[in-house]
Amino acid sequence: MTAALQTVGLAKRFGALVVANNIDFRLEPGARHALIGPNGAGKTTFVNLITGRLMPSAGRILLNGSDVTVLPQAERVKRGLGRTFQINSLFKGLSVLENVSLAVTEHAGLGGRMFRRMGARRDMLERAFGLLERLGIADVAGLQVKHLPYGKQRLVEIAIALGLRPSVLLLDEPAAGVPSSESRIILEVIAQLPASVAVLIIEHDMDLVFRFAERITVLVQGAVLVAGTAAEIAADARVREVYLGEREHG
């Protein structure tokens, strides 16, 4: 079965500094996969390499079987790759609805349309609004993002990624810095993601990781320490060692 996402020997060097070291990674279709590791392990760098924000020094990236290693970011998104950012990256001056409809419209291939009014494709706006309802932020649809509290902004961040209908979704610490009311919604949304979407979460919260993940990859200093099922990882001594001081789960 073709992996939804695969990296082969992926590496990135900045001079003498190695931030990604020969990473072999597989994300199966419909997977619920978590990427964990101590701070500075290179998790976000890995995501940036996959999405194309960074160009690798070596290795290949395959998205649904096709080689996207040299493709620009926008191209990869068109082929089904979606991501959220660790720190919200939103259109602060636009309304929540406008934020999400940008993604929805672009995904539908209508972003370049020059001569139809924004409202002409009502279905696009309805779809965007539907996403807002699912994430419980429909009540602030008309508000400018900059007026929202951080937690609600985080939900907009996720709505944008969902608006792209990705087949591979990368969530970079989706619940980070978010109060419990919003993080509950985030967890529910993640749990209800379509089974066809392959999801990779970067997380520090071990509760979330073990509740969500079927498979886990542990990244340390830019290299894969170990990968396996949730149970295997929970029992792995090396992992506990790396997380010395963390509570045990399992």
Added chain:
Amino acid sequence: MEAVVSIVFLGLAYGMILYIVSVGLSVTMGLMGFVNLAHGVFAMAGGYITVTLMNRYGVPFGAALLAAFVGVALLSVVLERSLYVRLYGAGELEQVLFTIGLVFMSVAIVRKIWGPLPQPITVPAMLNGQIDLGFRSFPAYRSFLIVVSLALTLALWLGIERTNFGARLRAAVDNRRMAESLGINTGQLFTLSFALGSGLAALGGGLGADILAIYPGYAMEYLVYFLMVVAVGGLGSIRGPFFAALLLGVGDTACKYLVPQLGAFFIYLAMIALLLWRPAGLFGRT
């Protein structure tokens, strides 16, 4: 052969003047990321001060230059502390608009006081004419410009490399936040380097009055040259603009001389091409 010597001397002198004027702009851009389109005003002011002191008050050349340097440096500190400081966090457009506004205001003031015509320059007697070195004679003032500019450049480079101030400046240009967390007062550093850069620009304006004519349009007409020197040299770099300025100076002079019908615009093509080849500038950080 005579022509080549002329071109080289004028080109080098021209380039060196461009460097002396522009190096301050490179530091400003690199250190604070501040787009200061009014930088040419400082050079222009230096030119007007120098020329007026010499012509109207008979001040000797050296003293006039010194007065220009100090006067403009002080003026820039006042401007920086009162106005520029409000815009450090602002967007690029704000900084562009603000500094263009300053340019318009200065141009009007200058035109009101001195009139629209270029200022007449009296080159000091001993620097007039040619220097005869036996096998060949060289234009004296241009040679003087080259020598003085080289000396200034050397002093600047040594200062940046060897002094405490220079070390802190280099650190702050490289990584401002890091420098601040090391206890370097970047605000103060910036004011000092802004003053130094503006003073140098004034010096360049005064020295180069022969090459870059002192008239109200100075700050606007030569702005694109200063920007090219900085962009091609590499923002924040001290050395890069040196080579960019020489390239521009010699190249522009050569083109204008060799192809008078079309020469004026080749230099723009060359600079654009250079930037396409090296988008971060010759010595820029990618």
Added chain:
Amino acid sequence: MAADSPVAQLIRAHRLRPTELLPWLAAVVAYFVFASYLPLGSQILIMILFALSLDLVLGYAGIVTLGQAAFFGVGAYAAGIYSVHVTGEPISGLLVGAAAAAVVGLVSGAIILRTSGLTLLMLTLAVTSLLEAAANDATSITGGNDGLQGVAINPILGRFDFDLYGRTAYLYCLSILFLAWLFVRGLVHSPFGQTLVGIRENVVRMHSIGVPVRRRLLTSYTISAALAGIAGALLTQTTQFVGLTVLSFERSGEILIMLVLGGTGRLYGAFVGATVYMIAQDQLAEADPVFWDFWIGLLLVLIVLFARGGILGLGDRLVLRFRRR
């Protein structure tokens, strides 16, 4: 779906509002009331079009440029040269101006839009300076320093001759501006226009939404160039002259000031800013032309410090304060 649902509200926001017809009403009224000022009126209309072109690329797409005069000047010279050497037919002259400017916009945009910040700004200046130097040198084609002589424009559509009072010119400019406004308004309220705003607000996010950013920017840059070219062509046709000042830094600076004065990124800032500026210049610059520059510079500084949104921005603030009562 309820009439005031967020979706309905957003759709309504993009629909034509009655207030948007005010400028046209004002322009028609001006035709009758200010019948002796029609030449100034034509110049204002041309500057509005020019400012509109800048707003598309600066206010909406967020490209900070000091080189809009390049396209204005190319359009002006192209229309002038066309009328001297080919025919004085005005409508085709406009198209020639637009096409020439669009080509310059496309080529220069493809090259310089890879850069950003100070480098991009410098390159916009360099392109303009390059064209200005070229126009200065190519004396046989452009007339060099003296300007292009012999521009003669035929009656519009074969019927409407340019009269001494400037009536034909005014209505001509008004019609062109109206068409351009329809076009730009449609563009700005389309998904394309929204992506320009998105690029301006957060270009990183736009990449990760799958937007071909460079392509969108280049498209808007080219369209903006064509519009500026039409404005330049109109200037040539209504004044029967092209000089080097159409390609100057001052020209770029001036139109930037007009736009900022009115308010960027909101379409009508161009209308308000250009009108206020041109009228003020006409009235005040007479008194002391030298110090006009000083006041303009001061105005710019004050706008940046205290009234970033320009006149319309101030208007917004007033409306907000009024509503709070």
